[in-house]
Amino acid sequence: LAKTTQPISMDSYEGQEVNITCSHNNIATNDYITWYQQFPSQGPRFIIQGYKTKVTNEVASLFIPADRKSSTLSLPRVSLSDTAVYYCLVGSLIYNQGGKLIFGQGTELSVKP
């Protein structure tokens, strides 16, 4: 199973770009990489997902190197409302065959004015 490692916490200021890296050295061929955001007392919310190279959507970018042993979530120009815990999820589920989804321990991002 792919164990994931993330920094426990990060600090940033409004308007800055934030990059959070997740290490997953034992990622399997079928595993996808997904990032979620969680606010206190709420369930996680999907941010972005990728398999390799770069993925971009309206809120973030995800960079995955060729060896796929790590991934970096990039949040452009963060605001105070981006203060949350960010989780890296690695794994795959094969239809009707099972599988595992491994969440990292989360990175607590604090954005300051």
Next chain:
Amino acid sequence: GAGVSQSPSNKVTEKGKDVELRCDPISGHTALYWYRQSLGQGLEFLIYFQGNSAPDKSGLPSDRFSAERTGGSVSTLTIQRTQQEDSAVYLCASSLGAASGSSSYEQYFGPGTRLTVT
């Protein structure tokens, strides 16, 4: 247009009692997931259902834990003979499907049930 709902939102029980947690997924979502989040910890994957079937139950922490899903909709997670270490927030999520092939569908999470075992 309701999201994933869970009940109860909070549950306090005595050690040794059984508890049942309920999850109502988003209508039309065939996949349903259960996670556990202990205080200050990350999310621990417990089990997932594709339709009514749970292909892999090995993520359940012990044989005191069981889960079922009927009618491809509502799911219940049952914990028998609760222990203090079972205290956590239990999160449910649903998605359009579980992985078909190798992809993973976006999961929508409920607000969770906070279980406290005294």
